[in-house]
Amino acid sequence: MAGGTLDHKCPNCDAVLKFNPHGQNWVCEYCQSKFTREEIDAQEAKKGHVLNEETEADKLEKDAEGMDVYSCPNCGAQIVADENTSATFCVYCRSTAILKNKLVGKFNPAYVIPFQKTKEDAIEAFKKIGKGRPFMPKLFSSKQNIEDMKGVYIPFWLYDFGVSGALEADAKRISSWTSGNYRYTKTDTYRAYREGNMTFHKIPVDGSTRFNDDMMNSIEPFDYAGLQTFTHAYLSGFLAEKYDVDSDAARKGAEVRAKNTATSMLQESIHGYDAVSVLKADHNLELLKNEYVLLPVWMLNIQYQGKIYMFAMNGQTGKLIGDIPIDKKKVAIWWIGITLLLFGILTVIWLIGGLL
Numbered sequence: 001m002a003g004g005t006l007d008h009k010c011p012n013c014d015a016v017l018k019f020n021p022h023g024q025n026w027v028c029e030y031c032q033s034k035f036t037r038e039e040i041d042a043q044e045a046k047k048g049h050v051l052n053e054e055t056e057a058d059k060l061e062k063d064a065e066g067m068d069v070y071s072c073p074n075c076g077a078q079i080v081a082d083e084n085t086s087a088t089f090c091v092y093c094r095s096t097a098i099l100k101n102k103l104v105g106k107f108n109p110a111y112v113i114p115f116q117k118t119k120e121d122a123i124e125a126f127k128k129i130g131k132g133r134p135f136m137p138k139l140f141s142s143k144q145n146i147e148d149m150k151g152v153y154i155p156f157w158l159y160d161f162g163v164s165g166a167l168e169a170d171a172k173r174i175s176s177w178t179s180g181n182y183r184y185t186k187t188d189t190y191r192a193y194r195e196g197n198m199t200f201h202k203i204p205v206d207g208s209t210r211f212n213d214d215m216m217n218s219i220e221p222f223d224y225a226g227l228q229t230f231t232h233a234y235l236s237g238f239l240a241e242k243y244d245v246d247s248d249a250a251r252k253g254a255e256v257r258a259k260n261t262a263t264s265m266l267q268e269s270i271h272g273y274d275a276v277s278v279l280k281a282d283h284n285l286e287l288l289k290n291e292y293v294l295l296p297v298w299m300l301n302i303q304y305q306g307k308i309y310m311f312a313m314n315g316q317t318g319k320l321i322g323d324i325p326i327d328k329k330k331v332a333i334w335w336i337g338i339t340l341l342l343f344g345i346l347t348v349i350w351l352i353g354g355l356l
């Protein structure tokens, strides 16, 4: 694409630059030249895309330029990729009937945690899960399937809240002693009040309804110290899901989490009692910041007997979760083998017994 904004090309040879998770830099696929974030930004600026000289409208329009969006009519996923990275199937439902279009509108995450684990790291981790599982269906060790491992940036919302909270609780001190034949228990109850101002930073809420919450919980936490200002160059070689839970809808979840945490913080500040039970908690929340970010996840979906089994790895920390079924046929063969072996042993014992 002539004059495109998002084709990050090697200044030496014009080949495509790909983000390299281990080096946290960009590498030319052809001449192996390496480029830092600063150099990528400088290259962008040289192309005339100095953002602060542009109007907001220019910025949004340019954002979408050169980006493709793959829509899955089967599950509704919308996957964004740059023009050098293509999707041939849906990363969620594995449907191959996906529609490719030019992305229109904005795709403007504020921050991204870049991948730190490579595809090879993810494949290695997946193979390890399979080791020691003799009943794993063949599909799960087939090289062709494993190569379908995809690096996907999952959309998230991060919220900062200022909370002024108040809490009322019953605090109990319980003592007991024995005197003669009797055992006494004395409970002193105190009414405790606590007030406090707290600030919560970066409470995450999933912006994708397709990426299973339980799976996300299993591969969390992400280290938000690793957040980088977003540039489209991070997408080279990766896919990104477009959020389908908007900021207002996601906010409710973050508010509940902030309130619950505020309650437990105030409750924990009541020391020196045997039991504390909260009677009332009132919190006023003020939204300080709300940011759209992308978090890196390696994903592999394998369809087996009509069900989709999903493997996911935190692309930053390597924490993983995987669901691998048991091949019932393999189990049956194993049982037949064991039964025949036992039968054989019993026959031998019987024969030896008969000889004695």
Ligand SMILES: [Zn+2]
Pocket: 010, 011, 012, 013, 014, 015, 028, 029, 030, 031, 032, 033
């Ligand atoms: Zn090059």
Ligand SMILES: [Zn+2]
Pocket: 072, 073, 074, 075, 076, 077, 090, 091, 092, 093, 094, 095
């Ligand atoms: Zn799909």
